[in-house]
């Protein structure tokens with residue numbers, strides 16, 4: 371029977387268990403996917419604690435994105451074949467050896483992508499695209515400041531920002547993280563744990579500030595980001611990886627004629643599916659032509675799900691961390 375990680379009671383990753391589950395029945399329009407890689411996203415670490423906005427009923431298997439091979443198709447499914455390599459997106463169920471999903475939800479694995487890269491592509495990519503293109507309308511020549519720039523969504527924002535023609539300034543907490551952000555396209559990097567990033571951004575922009583700030587970190591970083599904005603700038607609230615959800619000074623929004631935008635890429639996709647379709651079409655075109663490729667920092671066997679989640683919770687992940695059902699641990703992905 372296929373293995374799956376199960377959350378039977380809310381708690382830290384060590385409370386999850388790896389169990390054999392009977393294969394799910396295949397309904398009309400559905401596909402069974404033999405999963406080869408499962409992406410770990412920061413929200414997974416919150417969902418198992420009951421601290422994320424989406425609270426699935428217990429028990430559940432975490433994991434919102436994976437990649438694998440179609441193993442079985444319902445007779446009414448057209449457009450896919452057994453053996454096709456696909457990316458899956460779902461609200462739960464990704465940390466497993468197999469998953470059953472509506473075939474209409476499947477995404478083709480871009481040519482040349484490993485399963486690990488496929489499992490680290492869609493969520494961060496769609497989040498960055500939704501934030502930068504569909505909400506902030508980032509324009510070529512504008513300055514984009516990306517916080518947590520070596521994290522999953524941060525690195526996707528750095529890469530996409532460059533592709534959109536922006537000048538990208540990246541913040542990150544370690545020399546290794548800053549080196550990866552630079553290698554992935556950042557024009558300038560700032561150690562926001564050691565220097566005042568507002569002063570650094572002003573220095574780097576001739577005093578103007580950043581046109582767009584992409585913030586998945588929250589806390590004091592979000593508070594100070596208002597001071598780093600240029601006139602008419604847009605502040606994208608993407609997440610609170612640092613934990614604290616702060617209040618923002620309304621006078622600073624007024625003084626800079628700024629716009630503060632809340633980003634919920636997954637919910638936006640559910641409410642307005644055309645947004646996710648447009649984002650995916652653009653991302654797959656970039657991936658197909660070799661312009662976008664996720665940075666896989668760690669690939670661990672499925673049984674090491676807790677170690678993988680801990681890499682994100684302890685701020686050690688650089689780019690994406692994935693689990694490999696039936697796979698071997700490798701330092702840099704298969």
Ligand SMILES: NC(=O)c1ccc[n+]([C@@H]2O[C@H](COP(=O)([O-])OP(=O)(O)OC[C@H]3O[C@@H](n4cnc5c(N)ncnc54)[C@H](OP(=O)(O)O)[C@@H]3O)[C@@H](O)[C@H]2O)c1
Pocket residue numbers: 410411412413493497518519520521522523524541542543544547586587607608609610611612613633634635636682683684685687689
């Ligand atoms: N709005 C949306 O639609 C959406 C979609 C996906 C994810 N998110 C959110 O975006 C955030 C990042 O997700 P992710 O998957 O990219 O996570 P990630 O890979 O773990 O990256 C988070 C980054 O935040 C920084 N950070 C600062 N303080 C931290 C702390 N105490 N613990 C962990 N990281 C800390 C780290 O960079 P430094 O070490 O360089 O500071 C880290 O690289 C999360 O809050 C997540 O919920 C939002």
